[in-house]
Amino acid sequence: MPIKIPDNLPARRTLEAEGVMVMREADAVRQDIRPLRIGLLNLMPNKISTETQLARLIGATPLQVELSLVRITNHVARHTPADHMASFYRPWDDVRAERFDGFIITGAPVERFPFESVTYWDELRRIFDWTQTHVHHCFTICWAAQAAVHHFYGVPKHELPAKAAGIFRHRSLVPASPFLRGFSDDFPIPVSRWTEVRRRDLPSNAGLTVLAESDETGLCLLDDPAHRMLHMFNHLEYDTTTLADEYNRDRAAGMEMPVPKHYFPSDEPTHRPVNSWRGHAHLLFGNWINQMYQTTPFNVDSIGLAA
Template identity: 70%
Template sequence: MPIKIPDDLPARSTLEAEGVMVLRETDAVRQDIRPLRIALLNLMPNKVRTETQFARLLGASPLQVELTLVKITNHVARNTDSGHIAAFYRDWEDVRSERFDGLVVTGAPVETLAFEAVTYWDELRRIFDWSQTNVHGSFTICWGAQAAAHHFHGLPKHLLAEKAFGVFSHRNLAPASPFLRGFSDDVAIPVSRWTEIRRADIAANSGLEVLMESDEGGLGLLHDPAHRALHMFNHIEYESGSLADEYFRDVAAGLPAGKPANYFPDDDPARPPRNHWRSHAHLLFGNWINQIYQTTPFDPAAIGRN
């Protein structure tokens, strides 16, 4: 089944060129099925690129997915055209009365700030609480995952001595988990962050389960069953050139930029990187979508009642 996104969303042409099945809104209304409603709370500066990354992964599911783009209420995006935001995004305050099968919360370039210093922290906390009554399952990414772990479990965020930057091997610690069905024993995942959540801070009675972990990158994936959530601390959604773009951006800005580890062939930035994580990214999101489909109520009004 395809993913249903607005007909004019820029991601559509990219996904169609890649062979992703994209359903037009006019065709979707003729299908007598209930699509899974997934909300994407996009906190990244480049909205269009991030939309495409997640729509690509959500659209690979055999189930019909209806994607709703959500933003922090009254927050002005400085790196995306205001017309795009107005055309395709809805404020969270405008969707808070609705129910969704899934919620994806992206990363954000605010990780070195204290959580409480982030201008939209209070609203994000309300969104996390709302997810417990109006969303069946959540998937948080990078800073979004750190924020959720802090909100729900009080886990502190630690500043790293240097940026964790590169593609690092993660051990599959829970091969029997439905979220890691079909995963290899070791998984390469892009990492790009200045802070981390540490295993040592997780209380024994927290109910949190570490699903993936890396010697170089630390915690990779947590399952939070009490809050029906997955917390991915790294960027498995990244495209092949995402880390290269970050590296060259920092070089151009005169910032101290170390090359991403295990990324450029022979560590040569002049050579195009090879993607070693794409299949696992599709598998992880496919497993998450399937788990939601297997457990979400057929009647959306019943979401959040159990």
């Protein structure tokens, strides 16, 4: 089944060109099934690119998915046109009475700041708490994953001596996990962050399970069943050229940036990188959606009531 997104969302044209099945809103209402409701709180600066990346992965599943775009209520996006935000995004205050089968919270370019100094930290904490009563399962990415484990468990983040950027090999530690179904023993994942969460800081009695990690960059994927959350500290959703775009952007801004590791052929930034992680990105999101579909209540209004 296809993904249902607004008819005029820029991601629609990209996804249709790639062969992803995208349903028109008028057609969706005629189907006598309940689509999975997934919300996306998009904190990334290039919101249109992130929408497309995540909609591509969500739309590849055999289930009908209704994607709702959500923003921080009083935060003004500086890198996305205001008319795009007004047309396609709803402030969280307007959706907080609704319930979702799944909810994705992205990374944000604020990881070098203390959590408490981020302007929308108080609202994000309320959103984390809201997911416990209005969302069946939550998926956090990069900084949002760090923020979630800090909010719920007090786990600190640590600044790295240099940005961790590149494609790094990771190990599957719990092959029997439903989220890792079909994964190789060893697989590549894009990493792009200035900070990290360390395994030794995780509380031992909280039921947290490390599903994947890297010898070079540490924790990657963390299962948090107590809060019905999956925390991904890296970026499987990235496009082929996203790391290159970030590298060139930072260099153009005068920042001393190392070339992303294991990414450009021959470590030469003028060479086009090869996407070696796309298959595992589809696996992870497909597994997450399948697990959510198997366990979510049929009646949307029942979501969160048994939490």
